[in-house]
Amino acid sequence: MIQEKLRQLLPEVEVDPRAISALLCGSAAAVLVLKWVGRRRIQEKMEEARRTRDLGLERMEQVAWKFKQKNPGVQTSFILSLPLVELAEKLKEGSLSPEIVLYTYIDKALAVTQEVNCVTDFIQGCEEQLRDLTKRKEKGLLYGVPISIKDHIGCKGHISTGGLVQFLGKVEEEDSVIVKVLKRQGAIPFVKTNVPQSMINYDCSNVIFGQTLNPLNHKKSPGGSSGGEGALIAGGGSLLGFGTDVAGSIRLPSSFCGLCGLKPTGNRLSKEGSEGLVTGILAFPIAVMATIGPMARDVDSLVLCMRALLCEDLFQLDPTVPPIPFNEEVYSSSKPLRIGFYDGDGYFQPSPSMKRAVQETKQLLQRAGHTVRFVTRVPAWGLSLKLKGDIMDPNLKSQVNTYRLPVVVKRIGALLLKPVVSPSTFILFQCSSRFVPNAVSLPLQAYRKEFIAKWRKLQLDVILCPALGPAFNAAATSYTNLYNVLNFPAGVVPVTTVTHMDEEELKDYRGHYGDLWDKRLKEVRAVGLPVAVQCVALPWQEELCLRFMKEVETLAHGTRQSPTYRDP
Template sequence: EGCIRGAVLGAAGCADEKVVAGVQDVVVCGGRHRVDVEAGDDDGGSGIAVVSLASSDNDKVNTGGAELPRILGYKARSGTGGLHRRDCKLKQNERTQRIAELTKYHGAFTASERQVLDKPVEELVQDVQKEIVQPIDILRAYGKAALKAQEKTNCLTEIMIGACEGWLADGSINFKGPLAGIPVSLKDSNGVAGFDSTLGYSSKVGNKKSVDGPLVRLLKDAGAVPYVKTNLPITLLSFESANDVWGRTTNPHNSKYSAGGSTGGEGALLAFGGGRIGIGSDVAGSVRAPAHFSGIYSLRCSIGRWPKAGAETSMPGQEGVPSIFSPMTRTMGDLTYFTEAMIGMKPWKYDHSVHPIPWRSDIFDGIKKQKVLKVGILRSDGVIDPSPACVRALDKAADALRAQGHEVVELSGMPDMYEALELASKLLNSDGCQTFESWRRPGEWVDPGAAQMSYYAYLPRPIKWIYNFYVRYVRRDPVWAGILEGWGPKSAYEQWKLVARREAYKARWHEWWEKEAKVDFILTPPNATPAVPHDAMADACSSCGYTFLWNLIDYTAGIVPITHVDRTLDALPASFSLRKLNGVARGAYMHYDADAMHGLPVAVQVVGKRLEEEKVLAAMERVEEALGDDKYQLLAID
C-alpha cells in the first residue's frame, strides 16, 4: 500500500502538491501499473486521492515475489494527512471538553470519598443495596480518581461519566445486581451506545455505537456503571499502548516506561487507583502484560468463559489464536468477586459464544482448603531466560509456598515452548497483517513492532530467503530464523496445516500435564523482563512467549504482583553477554536496566488447564496468602 501511495504522490510531483485525477501509469515495486486516481480536497487544503488499481487482476499485484492486496478506496493524502490529523484533534478536543465539564469531579477527595476508595467491591455493593452509600457518591469518588489517573498517565479514551449520571437516574442500572453501583472501566474496544470504539485508528472516529454491546448490557444488568474507556495500541498487537488518536499511556510507577498492552490503559488506571475493576482482552498476553508491568491483578479466561460479542477488533475473523475478554482489578479479592459475579449473571444468555458453565464453588473451595498443593515451577519459555528481577519474584513466591508446606517441583519434559511462539505468531498473522493495516490511514503512526511484522510479510520472496539464510547460517540464530521462515499471508491450505499443528500441540500439553506433571497449577514468569521503556517494542516485539503459549493452548492464567525491581538485587551479572543471545532474547534484554527500572512492579503468572478459572483464582489467592505481610504493596491513591 505504501509503495502504491508513494508512486501516486511521486507522479504528482512532490508530497506537497495535489494529486491529479485520472488514470495514471505508476511504477510500483519495480513494475508498471495503471491506477485510477480521484482527486479532491479535505478541509485542510491538502490533496486527497482515492486510488484503485486499473488492472484486470482483481485480487493482487505481482511485486517481484511478494503479493500486495488490491487497493480499493485507499486514501492517499499528499504529505500532510489532513483528515487523519483532523480526526485525532477532534477526539482529543472532545475528551478535553468532557473532562472540563465535569466540574464536580475536580479537586481533592473528601473524607467520605476516601472511605469509598478504601473499600473492596463486595463491601461497596452491600452498602449500595442497604442504601448506606448512594451510587452517585461512588461514581464521584472514582470519577475524581480516574481524572487524576488520566492527568498522570494519559490512560483514558472515552469519558462517559456525564452519561453515567443519566443512567443512574433513569433506571438503566440495576441496583439489586451483584455489582450494584460499582464503576467499571472498559478497554476502548468495548461497544457502548453513544460512544466511539476507535481502537486508536483515526478512520474509526465518528462511528458511534447505536446500542450497547452484550457485555455492557450484562454489566448494567449486574448493577455496574461503565464510566470510562481506556487506551490501547493501534493494531492491538503491542505491549505498549500508544496511537495518534489518544496518545501514549505511561506507567504510573515510572513515566519513561510502558504500562503494558494491549490493555495498557486499564493497567495504568487500576494501578493508579482510578478504578477497582475493569475489562480488557487478551490474544497474546494483553491483560497479563499490563498487570505485570503496572502492578495489578488479572485473569486470562479460557475461550467461552467470558462474553466478547459486540466488541471492535483490529483483526475481525482471526481465530487461529482467538482473543478473549477478561477481568482486571486493583486487588486479588476484587478479581475473585468480579469474576464470580460476572459468571453468576449467566453470560451465555447475552453472548452465544459463552459456554453455559456456572460458577463452581466446589472447585474454588477445594483449592482454598487443600492442605498440600502440588505446584510446578516453569522457569523459562525456552526462548528468553527470565531477567534477575523476574527470577527473584518467582523464587519469592515459590519459597513462600514451600514455607506453607506445599510441594513445589521444578518442571521438565514439557512440549517445546519455542514451537508455541513460532506457531502462534504465524497463526495470529496468517493474513500477512493485511487486516490490521487496512484500517490505517496514510501518515498514521503505527507501533514499531507491528510495522516490522507488516513490512517483512510483503518483502519479495528472494529477499526473505536471503535474509533467513543469513540469520540461520551466518548469525547462527535458528530461533529468530524459525519465526521469520514462511512469514507472510497464508493460503487456506497453509492455514489448515497450521491449525492441525496447533491441535496436535494442544494434545501433547494435555498428555504431559495429565501423565507426567500432575500438578495443581504452574507458577511461571509473565514475561522475561519487567516493563519496557517507551518505543522498545521495535526490538522486543516477539518477547511474549511466556503469555502467548497459554493463548495458543487456551489455558487459564492469572497475574499476581509480587515485588518491585531493586537496582542492587536485580542487576545483570558481570558475565552477561548480549551478543550471545538469540535475536528474540537480544531484543528483550537490550532494554533491561535494573537501575533505570528500580521500583517497577514484578509479578508471577499462575496457570491452570482449560476452563479452570475457579481453580486458578483460588491458587492465586493461596500464593498471595503465602506471602503474608510481605505481599505486594499497591500504589497509594493521591
C-alpha cells in the same frame, strides 16, 4: 521510452512530447493532491476525536466539581482506599451511596488521566444509569461499582477505535454483551481507556490519543494492549477494569502496573460487541482467540467479578458461551495443589527479578504444603497486522515492518538469523522458524493435545511461571502468548519488587543470544517497580486458576512491598 510505447500502441496518432509531459505532470500532481486530501481527512478525524475526548474530560471535571460543592464533607480518601469487595458490601447494605462513589471515582480518574493520559472517553450515560440504579429493588453483586472498560469494548453511543482512524465516527448502536451483563449486575461503566494502535503492541500509544504512561514510573510503559486500563487502575482511578488478551494484553499491563489480571479460556466470557473490531484489525495464521477478562488491585476483586459475570444473563444474551456458572467448590477448596513450575522458557532469558519472583514463590508454596515440581515446555507463535488507511504510530513501526515482509523473505531471514539471534526475534519471521510448525501451524490441535497429555502425566493441577516484568519499554511476549495459543486460563499476581541487587545482577545479563532484544530488555532505574508471576490452569478451570492466584497472593503478602512511584 513512454513516447515509444505510445507510438507502438497508437501508430496512427501523432504523439506530442509536450502533451505527454503535461499529462504525466498532471497525473503526478493529481496523485499528490489525492494523498494530501486523504491525509488531511485523517488529520481532521483525529482532531475531532481529540476534541470529543477533551469535552468529555471537561464534563467529568464539571460534574465532579458540582458534586463536591453540594457535598463538601465527603471523605473521598476513605472511599478510594476501600478494596472492591468491601466497597461492594457497603454499597449493597446502603452505608455508602452509589452517587458518592461514582463521583469520587470520576474526580480521581480525571486526576490520573491528567498525569498519565489513560482515559479516551467519558461515558456520560453513567449519570442516567446512576438515577435508574437507585430505583432498583434487586441489587446485583456489583451494585454501584464504577468500572472502566478498554477502548474497543462496545458501549452504546460511543466509538471503539482500536487506536485506528478508520474506526473514528462509527458510533456503537448498542452495548456489548459484557457491558450489558455488568449493568444488570449493578456496575456503572464510566470511562473508556487508551490502547496502542492496532491493539497488538506491548506499549500503549496511538496517533489519535497519544502515549499512555506508567503511573509508577513515567519513563516506563504501562504495557499493552490494555495499557490504559492498567494505568488508570494502578493510579487509583478505577477499582475494576476490563481488557482483552490475544498475546498477553491483560497480563502484561497487570504485571507492569502491579495489578492482578485474569485471561480466561477463550469463550468463557462473551466477546460479542467487541470481537468484530478485533478481527478487523488482526489477521492470524491460526485460530488464536481473543479473550475478555478483568483487571483489578487484588484477586478477591477478580473473583467477585467472575461470580457476577458467570450468570444466567450472560448465558441468555450470548448462547455461544457455555452455561458454566462460577464453581464455588473448586475455588474454596483447601486441598494441597500439585504445581508445575519453570523460571525460563528457552527463548527469552528471564531478568534477575523475574527469576527470583518465581523461585521465591515456589519456596513459599512448598512451605505451605503444596507439591511443586520443575517442568519444561516450548512456546512460539506469530501474527500479522492490517493497518491500511491509518497513519502509523512511530512506536509500532519496527514491529509492523517485520510482519509485512513477504513470506519468502521471512523464511530466508529466519534461516540466516537462526544461528545468531534469539527465537524472540525470529519468531517474528513467522511460518519459517523451527518452532512454528510444532506450535503454530496446522497441527495446532495435536500440539495442544500433546501439551495436555504431558500435564496429565505429571498429574498437575496448575503451573507457575514468569510473567514479563518489571515494566519495560520493549519486550518479548513468549511467556504470555503460549497460553493464548493453547487457550488456557492464565492470570498474573504481583509478588515482589525490583531490588538494587536485581539491578546489580542485571549488569551481567546477556540473554541467550545477546541480540537486540536481549540488549534492550534492561531494568534501568527499575528499583521499586512490581514484579509478578503467572498462574495457569487447564481450559475452563478459571476457578482453579483464581484459587491458585489467591494462594500465591496470600503467601507473598507477608514479604511483598507495595509498588512506589519513582519520580523520573
